[in-house]
Amino acid sequence: MSLSKARDVEVLEGEWECMDCGYIEEGPSNRRPKRCPECNAPGSVFEFFEYEDEDWNDDDDFEEYEDFDDDFDDDYDYDDDE
């Protein structure tokens, strides 16, 4: 990448969301859409959301939930025994 000229401007990868209709356009933070192709709103209604990496992925949480389910089953069986 040779962006020597725009070096002081940080360009983030992410997506622009139309605050009027929810339309999402992926693109860098320095390229605000001119207008929304969905509802024709001006570019000023777009808000930029930076991409998050792995942190945003909650696959790990899912596994924890499965473990929790197992514990719950055990408790239930125990109660049934009485």
Ligand SMILES: [Zn+2]
């Ligand atoms: Zn829109």
